[in-house]
Amino acid sequence: xxxxxxxxxxxxxxxxxxxxxxxxxxxxxxxxxxxxxxxxxxxxxxxxxxxxxxxxxxxxxxxxxxxxxxxxxxxxxxxxxxxxxxxxxxxxxxxxxxxxxxxxxxxxxxxxxxxxxxxxxxxxxxxxxxxxxxxxxxxxxxxxxxxxxxxxxxxxxxxxxxxxxxxxxxxxxxxxxxxxxxxxxxxxxxx
Amino acid sequence: xxxxxxxxxxxxxxxxxxxxxxxxxxxxxxxxxxxxxxxxxxxxxxxxxxxxxxxxxxxxxxxxxxxxxxxxxxxxxxxxxxxxxxxxxxxxxxxxxxxxxxxxxxxxxxxxxxxxxxxxxxxxxxxxxxxxxxxxxxxxxxxxxxxxxxxxxxxxxxxxxxxxxxxxxxxxxxxxxxxxxxxxxxxxxxxxxxxxxxxxxxxxxxxxxxxxxxxxxxxxxxxxxxxxxxxxxxxxxxxxxxxxxxxxxxxxxxxxxxxxxxxxxxxxxxxxxxxxxxxxxxxxxxxxxxxxxxxxxxxxxxxxxxxxxxxxxxxxxxxxxxxxxxxxxxxxxxxxxxxxxxxxxxxxxxxxxxxxxxxxxxxxxxxxxxxxxxxxxxxxxxxxxxxxxxxxxxxxxxxxxxxxxxxxxxxxxxxxxxxxxxxxxxxxxxxxxxxxxxxxxxxxxxxxxxxxxxxxxxxxxxxxxxxxxxxxxxxxxxxxxxxxxxxxxxxxxxxxxxxxxxxxxxxxxxxxxxxxxxxxxxxxxxxxxxxxxxxxxxxxxxxxxxxxxxxxxxxxxxxxxxxxxxxxxxxxxxxxxxxxxxxxxxxxxxxxxxxxxxxxxxxxxxxxxxxxxxxxxxxxxxxxxxxxxxxx
Numbered sequence: 001x002x003x004x005x006x007x008x009x010x011x012x013x014x015x016x017x018x019x020x021x022x023x024x025x026x027x028x029x030x031x032x033x034x035x036x037x038x039x040x041x042x043x044x045x046x047x048x049x050x051x052x053x054x055x056x057x058x059x060x061x062x063x064x065x066x067x068x069x070x071x072x073x074x075x076x077x078x079x080x081x082x083x084x085x086x087x088x089x090x091x092x093x094x095x096x097x098x099x100x101x102x103x104x105x106x107x108x109x110x111x112x113x114x115x116x117x118x119x120x121x122x123x124x125x126x127x128x129x130x131x132x133x134x135x136x137x138x139x140x141x142x143x144x145x146x147x148x149x150x151x152x153x154x155x156x157x158x159x160x161x162x163x164x165x166x167x168x169x170x171x172x173x174x175x176x177x178x179x180x181x182x183x184x185x186x187x188x189x190x191x
Numbered sequence: 192x193x194x195x196x197x198x199x200x201x202x203x204x205x206x207x208x209x210x211x212x213x214x215x216x217x218x219x220x221x222x223x224x225x226x227x228x229x230x231x232x233x234x235x236x237x238x239x240x241x242x243x244x245x246x247x248x249x250x251x252x253x254x255x256x257x258x259x260x261x262x263x264x265x266x267x268x269x270x271x272x273x274x275x276x277x278x279x280x281x282x283x284x285x286x287x288x289x290x291x292x293x294x295x296x297x298x299x300x301x302x303x304x305x306x307x308x309x310x311x312x313x314x315x316x317x318x319x320x321x322x323x324x325x326x327x328x329x330x331x332x333x334x335x336x337x338x339x340x341x342x343x344x345x346x347x348x349x350x351x352x353x354x355x356x357x358x359x360x361x362x363x364x365x366x367x368x369x370x371x372x373x374x375x376x377x378x379x380x381x382x383x384x385x386x387x388x389x390x391x392x393x394x395x396x397x398x399x400x401x402x403x404x405x406x407x408x409x410x411x412x413x414x415x416x417x418x419x420x421x422x423x424x425x426x427x428x429x430x431x432x433x434x435x436x437x438x439x440x441x442x443x444x445x446x447x448x449x450x451x452x453x454x455x456x457x458x459x460x461x462x463x464x465x466x467x468x469x470x471x472x473x474x475x476x477x478x479x480x481x482x483x484x485x486x487x488x489x490x491x492x493x494x495x496x497x498x499x500x501x502x503x504x505x506x507x508x509x510x511x512x513x514x515x516x517x518x519x520x521x522x523x524x525x526x527x528x529x530x531x532x533x534x535x536x537x538x539x540x541x542x543x544x545x546x547x548x549x550x551x552x553x554x555x556x557x558x559x560x561x562x563x564x565x566x567x568x569x570x571x572x573x574x575x576x577x578x579x580x581x582x583x584x585x586x587x588x589x590x591x592x593x594x595x596x597x598x599x600x601x602x603x604x605x606x607x608x609x610x611x612x613x614x615x616x617x618x619x620x621x622x623x624x625x626x627x628x629x630x631x632x633x634x635x636x637x638x639x640x641x642x643x644x645x646x647x648x649x650x651x652x653x654x655x656x657x658x659x660x661x662x663x664x665x666x667x668x669x670x671x672x673x674x675x676x677x678x679x680x681x682x683x684x685x686x687x688x689x690x691x692x693x694x695x696x697x698x699x700x701x702x703x704x705x706x707x708x709x710x711x712x713x714x715x716x717x718x719x720x721x722x723x724x725x726x727x728x729x730x731x732x733x734x735x736x737x738x739x740x741x742x743x744x745x746x747x748x749x750x751x752x753x754x755x756x757x758x759x760x761x762x763x764x765x766x767x768x769x770x771x772x773x774x775x776x777x778x779x780x781x782x783x784x785x786x787x788x789x790x791x792x793x794x795x796x797x798x799x800x801x802x803x804x805x806x807x808x809x810x811x812x813x814x815x816x817x818x819x820x821x822x823x
Contacts, residue, residue, distance in 0.1 A: 066598065068786070069326030069735075070710070071626060071653040073597045074383075076409050076437065080464075080521065080545055081569075081595060114495070 097151075097173055101129045102180035112170050118162050125149060129178060136162050151176045255284055262288040287311055294318065295755050297335055297359065298780065299804045302343030314353035314378075315344065321758050321800060322708075323733050324358060325383060328760055328786060328798070332813045337365045345372035353378040353404075360384070363415075366391035370398035377429075378404035388413030389440055397422040403456070406434040414440040421446045425453075432459035436485040436519060441465045451477050458513075461485025464521035467492035472502045479510040486519030489527060489546075504530035518542035518567075525552055535559035539586075542567040544593050550576035558583050565589040570605040570626065577609035581616025590617070591624040599654050603628025607635075607660075614638035622647035629660040630687060635669030639676035648673050649684035655711040655736075658688040665689055671696030674704070681728075684708035694718035698725025709734040716743035723747035733758040741768025744799075748775055752803050760786070760798040766819075769799055773819040780804045781819040782812070 095112040108128055115121040122133050134145030141160055142148045149161040153172040161169070161176070262285055265271055275285040291314040294300060306312075319335025337359050344351055351373045361384050369376065376399040389412060396402060396419055412435075420443050423430075428450070435442075442465060451457060451474050458481060462471065466487030475481070504527060508514070514534045523546040536559050543553075544567040553568075553576045560566075563584045568576070570592050580587070590613060592605055605627050611634040613620065620642040630652050638645075650670075658665055666687035674680060674697050681703050685693065689712035697704065698721035705728050713719065719739035722729070723746050732754065740763035751757065751772070766783070773781040779801050786797040796817075808818040 067655070067736075069323070069328045070655065071594065071597050071599070071651055072326045072710070073593065073626075074325045074409060075327065076411070077544075077593065078597055081547070081597075 095170060095173075097175050099125065099128070099176040099178070101131070101147075101178040102183075104129060110176075112173065117166055118169075122149065122161070125176075125178065131178070138163070146180055148179045149176065150179050251280065255280055258284040259288050266291070268293055290314065292316070296802050296804075297340065298806070298809050299755070299802060301806045302340045304805060306343050306347035310347065312348050313350060314355075315340075315348075315351065316355040316357075317359060318357045319360065320358040321733065321756055322358075323735065323758055323760065328735065329784070330786065330813075330815055332360075333784075333816065334809065334811055334813070335359045336811060337361045341365045341368050341372070345369075349373065350375055352376060352401075353380075355380040355382070356384055357382040358384065360386040361391070363387045363391035363394070367394045370394045373399070375401050377401050378406075380404065380406045380408075381410045382406075382408045383410060385411040388415035389417040389419045389438075390415040393417045393419040393422040396420075397424070400424055401429055403429045404432040405430075406432055406459075407437055408434065409437050412438045412440065418443045418446065420450060423450050428454045429456060430454040431456045432483070433457065434459060434461035434485065436461040436463050436487075436521075438463050444470050448473055448477065454478075457481065459483035459516075461518060462487035464488045464519075467495075468504065468524070468527060469495070469502060472504060472507050475507040475511060480513060481511055482513045483516040483540075484511070484514055484519070486517070486521075488522040489520045490522040490524040505533060509533035512537075514538070516540040520546040523548065528552065528556060531556065532559060536561060538563055540565040544569055544591065547571045547595055549573070550579060554579050560584060562586055567591040567593070569593055569595050570603070571595050573604040574606055574609035574612065577605060578612040578616075581612040584617060585619070587613075587617040587620055589622040590620065592626060593624075594626040594653065597626075597653070601628065601653075603653075607631040607633070610634045611637050614641040618642060619644055621645060624649040624651075624684075626651045626653060628653055629657065630666065630669070631661045632659045632664065632666060632669035632672075633661070635666070636672040639669075639672035643677060644679060645673070645677040646679050647682040648677065648680060649682070649708070650686055651684065652687040656688045657686075665693065667693040667696065671700070674700040678703075680704060682706040685712055686710060687712075689718075690714050691718040691721065694721040698722050701726050703728055705729060706731040707733070709737055711736045713737045713739060716740050716746075719743035720746040723750055729753075730755045732756075734760070734762060736761040738763050741765055741771070744768050744772060748772065751776055751779055751801070754803065756800065756802040758798070758800050762799075764799055766796065769801075770819055770821070772801065774821045777821070778803055778805070780808055782816050783819060784816045 096109050097112060099108045099110055110124065110128075112121070115124065118136075126133055131147055132145050133147055133149060134142035136142050150158050151161055151169070151173045152175050153159055154174065158177070164172070258281060262271075262274060265274060265285075265288075271285055271289060275282045286308050287310065289309050290312055292305060292309050292312045294305065294315070294317045297317050297319045317337070317340060320329065320333060323329065324333065335358060337356065345368055349372065352375055354369065354376075355378075359381075361381065366387055369379075379395060379399075379402070392405075392412065396405065430450075433450075433454075440463075442463065444466065447466075448470075451460070457478055460474065460478065460481055460483070462474070462485050464487055466474075468486075468489050468491060470492070471487055471489070475484070508530055511534060515537055517531065517534065517538055517540070520543055525548065528548075532555070535556060538560050539562055541556075541560060541563055542565075547569055548571055550572050553572045557563075557576075557579050561583060564586050566580060566584065566587060566589070568580075568591070572579075577592070580590070592609070594601070595604075596602070605625075606629050607627075610625060610627070610630065613623075614634070614637050618641055620638075621644050623638075623642075623645070624647075627650075630650065635650065638648075652666070659669070666685075667690055670683075670685050670689065670693050674683070680701065683697070683701065683704055683706070685697075685708070691714045694713060694717070697707070701707075701722075702725075704726050707722065707726070707729060709732075716739055718737070719734070720743050722732070723743070727750075729750065730753070735758075739759065744759075744764060745768070747757070769781055769783055772779065780803075781799070781801045783796040784798045784800065785795070808820055812818060
């Protein structure tokens with residue numbers, strides 16, 4: 001953030017003419033925050049500068065540090081937007097993949113980030129498409145159902161969901177396909 | 192004020208300074224000096240101090256009765272104050288018939304005095320801290336405690352129905368006392384208050400069985416882990432308005448759903464961000480009669496993926512045929528924006544100021560909002576979004592554009608281009624609050640000419656002392672044009688590079704200005720002098736970080752009793768200057784304070800806050816406040 005501030009710095013502060021006394025650019029950690037959940041750390045108001053505090057007159061204010069209460073936005077609003085931003089950031093970074101199911105007319109889209117592990121994902125797929133996935137085993141794949149969840153990975157290969165560790169799956173999965181019937185059984189048997 | 196972007200209801204218009212046409216607090220209180228009293232019956236004054244009524248009782252009594260009956264219809268504070276000054280009889284009659292009491296500064300008058308004069312009050316509004324306290328310019332615990340007011344009112348007004356507070360410190364105990372003391376209590380409105388938690392709310396909702404309105408706006412509520420929603424009575428409620436969008440605590444949704452189901456009169460509902468869109472749906476289908484809705488997060492609950500349950504949000508909105516005011520969107524999921532299309536053409540008020548959306552995302556919504564009168568939005572919509580607003584919203588009265596990035600050196604997505612577009616398209620504009628990083632005099636001048644109805648003009652150029660970014664000149668001419676051309680202007684906030692010239696314009700032309708906010712502006716004492724000598728209607732003046740000193744302060748001596756308050760922080764005042772004022776004006780309370788609680792004693796101070804008062808120095812000052820009181 002500081003870097004960016006300097007980029008935009010037209011150095012107005014150094015060249016500005018003012019007959020008045022320099023503003024007292026105080027930055028302080030304010031006591032009346034105690035009742036709130038602490039706002040995220042990058043809100044500039046939190047940075048303290050004890051030297052600036054003691055100078056009432058005469059010293060030039062430090063350039064480009066954020067001033068208490070300026071711009072005049074209530075903390076409540078600032079904090080809310082911060083929360084908003086975080087949520088947005090997460091959404092933006094979400095891993096959205098298309099999910100198709102053999103025989104179903106429409107594709108769906110899900111955010112893999114929402115799930116923490118395979119069982120959660122599989123459960124969600126079951127609910128979404130109203131079917132049952134069989135029991136997974138490393139050796140035999142999904143047994144007990146005519147469906148098998150598969151995914152296309154970065155290399156373009158179709159893999160059975162569940163074979164690789166979850167994190168690896170999350171980073172390599174490009175799309176999901178719920179296979180049905182003989183194709184599914186074919187994938188299931190020993191790879 | 193009016194943080195409530197809805198069309199002013201009775202409660203928010205009480206709060207709105209810009210609707211406040213009342214005269215200064217009448218300093219002639221208590222018994223009117225007898226030499227000045229005139230008797231209504233026309234008999235020339237005989238007894239000094241004794242009422243002439245004793246000699247001619249009957250006509251006076253009739254007159255008083257008539258008066259009381261007539262005065263009941265007088266609602267404006269200004270008119271009532273005028274009536275009370277006619278004579279003792281009118282004073283009494285007015286006092287007996289005043290049912291709504293407005294205290295603009297909780298320290299200007301004591302609860303005892305107020306309740307002694309006005310004995311039949313049903314609704315009270317009290318304002319506490321000055322506005323700059325919102326921006327962390329005042330340490331916590333400065334004051335504005337509700338406690339003494341609640342204690343007095345508990346005894347004096349057992350039939351109290353309505354309490355509106357702004358910037359007051361309210362404790363759970365205060366709320367408990369309130370709940371116990373007023374059997375017929377109906378409306379509680381808390382704006383920018385703090386000091387209490389969900390336990391206080393729980394007591395109020397459980398004991399105030401007649402409760403119609405519970406509105407919390409930008410108020411901090413501590414999470415005491417109390418399920419206050421469950422504390423509403425089990426039977427049908429009288430609830431008409433429930434606004435808790437600022438409450439950061441999780442709520443019991445099942446209880447809320449049942450509450451809404453048993454509140455047939457509910458018209459206004461503002462949910463907090465912990466209510467998901469799926470939950471919103473369930474509430475909306477139970478309450479299609481809503482006129483005001485705060486949507487909560489407008490997002491899925493955690494862990495749910497889109498598509499998991501596709502509810503018919505569009506129908507839910509379409510069913511709300513009376514919906515005129517929409518807000519919320521705290522964590523907006525853009526895919527769901529189309530759900531609100533069915534209500535757009537009826538909306539008079541839309542608050543998207545927590546939704547970080549682009550111009551493209553805004554357009555399909557705003558293009559349908561032909562009736563919109565109040566619009567709050569983030570600058571993420573850019574100048575292009577503002578152009579879209581200008582194209583469609585011809586009825587717009589109030590616009591607020593907040594920054595996504597509230598920092599001085601951020602990129603500014605809105606500029607003079609947006610402002611000018613709005614001025615071209617929204618000719619009926621009355622109130623604007625506009626945050627930007629760059630501005631030109633030309634755009635401000637254009638607005639002054641196009642929007643002649645402007646009552647409130649608040650422009651915040653976030654970079655301190657920034658000049659016109661095209662010409663490099665100060666912003667004097669722009670603000671000068673505003674005061675010159677906007678003949679109805681009562682509230683002004685200035686920013687950018689401003690010389691004393693800007694203030695000379697304000698003093699010369701701003702004859703109706705009641706509230707003025709100044710930051711990082713002016714060259715010398717002259718600036719403040721122009722304002723204090725020229726703005727005859729000035730009531731509230733808040734200044735920070737500007738080079739105004741003792742001489743300027745003294746130039747306002749003739750006017751300070753007519754003002755509600757003066758705030759000056761980080762200016763060029765000295766202690767001696769403040770003492771001079773305190774000596775000259777004994778009815779002013781002159782507070783000097785340091786902005787940091789822990790600072791050592793010394794001559795330095797950061798802030799002067801002074802206000803007229805009938806009571807003298809308050810007895811609840813914290814350690815960092817000093818009241819300058821000349822020895823008697």
